[in-house]
Amino acid sequence: MPTPLMPKATAVWLIEKTSLTFDQVAEFVGMHPLEVQAIADGEVAQGIVGYDPIANGQLTREEIVRAEADPNHRLVMLESTLPQPKIRGKGARYTPVAKRNDRPDGIAWLLRNYPALTDAQIAKLLGTTKETIAKVRDRSHWNAANIKPRDPVILGLCTQSDLNALVTSIGGQLAPTAVPEDDAA
Structure with missing residues (x-):
């Protein structure tokens, strides 16, 4: 009640x-x-x-x-006529300071292994901006020389279930596509 x-x-x-x-x-x-x-x-x-x-x-x-x-009667509260507030979903994702330098590595891994993902999907998954994704993609990021594509799940930037849900939503494979070492950029 x-x-x-x-x-x-x-x-x-x-x-x-x-x-x-x-x-x-x-x-x-x-x-x-x-x-x-x-x-x-x-x-x-x-x-x-x-x-x-x-x-x-x-x-x-x-x-x-x-x-x-009637002392046995229990008071009943009236139903509110005010609209109920909408339940807010997950808000902006907080990334600890220690992991912020790993974000470009996770972006690069997603861009290499799942090229069908949009910038908006990557931004939401990793809690980053489209501008950062664009800079990693065109290698104009300030730290582009040191970016090594690494799995964002292992880096702790997202959960495996969130990544799986995103990849299946675009109709992709759950396992990343195998990229031969000589073709990797």
Whole structure:
């Protein structure tokens, strides 16, 4: 069961403004009945201002009247009419400072072994920018002389399952294509 926005403040308001039992208030706000009783006795939440659940659309006056008349009735929170926030997916990927120099190596490995991957897919997988990928591709990266294509999974830049999912999404093979040593650039 969802709890109100500010449980203690809501409990303070319900105790001060209604004749609900401690059990009813405790169940509605998700607290223990003894804690609600301590609020009523003034031992807890002395400085907390009550939060009106009616004015904030969490309860109706009719629901409170019904619960005051029947001590066995449990308060039911109203469904919110506000749109729920969208669950955010994985955000920008953080790469520790120690692994940032390995990123161009992982980019070079992906470009060599999976040329069908787009820059956007590589950028999302490794948490890099399209500009960096372009510089590695055309060998204008500031450290181009020292870039050695290495598996980004082994470098810890991505997980094997993320790489497999990306490669299968483009219809490629899971194992990298074998490039003869003399053809490798």
